[in-house]
Amino acid sequence: MEVPKIVEELKPFFEPKAVAIIGATNKKGKVGNVIFENFKRNKEKGIFKGNIYPVNPKLDEIDGYKVYKSVKELPNDTDLAVISIPAPFVPATMRDIAEKGIKAVIIITGGFGELGEEGKKLEREIYEIAKANGIRVIGPNCVGVYVPDTGVDTVFLPEEKMDRPKSGPIAFVSQSGAFAAAMLDWAALAGIGIGKMVSYGNKIDVDDADLMDYFIYDEQIKVVTFYIEGVKDGRKFIEAAKRITKVKPVIALKSGRTEYGAKAASSHTGSLAGADVIYDAVFKQTGIIRAEDFEHMFDTAKAFAKCKLPKGDRVGIVTDGGGAGVMASDAVAKFGLKMAQLSEETLNFLKENLPPHAVAGNPTDVVGDTDAQRYKIAIEAFVNDPNVDAILVIVLFQVPLLNEEEVIEILAEYAKKSEKPIVAVAMGGRKTEHYAKLLEEKGVPVYPTPERGVRALADLVRYVKYLEKVKGE
């Protein structure tokens, strides 16, 4: 596969050799200070391996780092510039950057197109400079880039106020900076690994389509999530989306669901076509999975990140509570999946090996006096049954005889060695949350309700069906 030039162009954003922080300052809490601190901290930890060059005409040094008076003075290995100076000064700085030959710029600063015509003029000026000099720009009005593995972190919300998630196979792209920051913080708490985060704000240059093309070739990334407010170049988006979904799943959360097309339509068709149904069409046609809300987005993302893809839509359910099993079965129907018809062999195996008061079938109910071994028996049977494509295991950790660590080990072992996706559902409170986290860390996605677990499985199935459809094209 020939690697397109976008991959080379965007690389400095994610793994720069040297970053210039334009507007770096020693004033705590200032954007230019937080970004500098982020890089410095990651450098000290040995995560960020590049050089850090603060730029500020008024300072000589910050925390032992030499400060450069201007972009012109910067060492020649600088390949990424992060700008946090006020908007009116950005065009002049862009000209210096162009002269210096730096090809990747993140403009954190706000006060551009979002404020009106003056700001739009500035944006156009910046874009012209970028375009004429082959510079790629993320932003303006954004939080930029976060890459835990390389230590790039332009998120100007300080670490003591916002946790950073660990690394992982999920890429997260957000138009909104505030949403991006909140989601990173939440992902850190939820134990969701984010390999790369990009928040592009007003996206005068680098957009969703560019990032999709980049992520096709990013081996670390297994699934891409987008928070989208609006797409500027619809055709470019569609083409890029079709390319990436053939290789990896994309999940999009599009806000503005209730928005209606403001344009006056004279046809019947026109009157039925709000912006939202058009986005729906785009997502369906390009194989993008549309999320209802952020929980849905990350529920599905972690299933893709951790699970193998199912061969079909037949679900097998193991539970230690009858009610939860019924809820899961309902959800299977609701999300268009099928309950697997277990083979004779499986049923016999279950009947022989489970106690008589357990329910062999689908769902298989190992009942409230279960130990971890009954789970092992049921999961083993489901894994071996050719009529089962995906497995949902409900563990109510509250039952008295269940050794939590043991059942976690069993689930993790089968999730790893089985060719089928296995997701877990753990309903409960504080203690359950603790065990759910342990299970997640062992590579099994865990959901707080049967419905959410089944929905994630349904999205895996939907993606597999899309792949089957586009195969051979």
Place this chain on the structure above:
Amino acid sequence: MKEDALKVIKDVLGKGRKELVEYEAKQVLKAYGLPVPDEKLAKTLDEALEYAGEIGYPVVLKLMSPQILHKSDARVVALNIKNEDELKKKWEEIHENAKKYRPDAEILGVLVAPMLKPGREVIIGVTEDPQFGHAIMFGLGGIFVEILKDVTFRIIPIEEKDAWAMIKSIKGYPILAGARGEPPADMEALVKMILKVSELVDDLKDYIKEMDLNPVFVYNEGEGAVVVDARIILK
């Protein structure tokens, strides 16, 4: 194909109009091989009688005027005309109704069409989105589109798999697949129509703004489908 359709469109634009009357819209559709009824535009009563004779009674008369686009509101459609006498009477009636509805209406002629046997009604439409360009819509006609808004969209151009997915994704799909003992509808004919509309609009996207094929009658499997009424709005 494209040339014939473009000629119709350019003629209409040349007359300073932005909307094709049914007859013109169907000429455009026909140029792309979409199934339209075997119908003719009569300028005089004598022509109408002649065409009705060729088509065979019963026939339908539809008065064509750029000023009258909602033909049923203006009562300029006469259905199920069984013979010459009735045709003469209806000819007068729809002309009078036209005059009452819009005294200034320019009358391009009267479309003489065969009385079609009823089929399951669907709608195929096109609209233009500012970001993504033209989108095609499919749904069941009548209350399904009017009240339940059971329609689905895709961005043009579409592929065959998209056309199938559209048909299968509407809630009313069982009605096409054959509910309550009915035989299934000719879905292959529908897929072909949807694909042809996509092709047509992709070719003529610089001219076409919106389009409604409403209703389209779809018959039982193997029996095809036909565009009963059509509107095309130009940019």
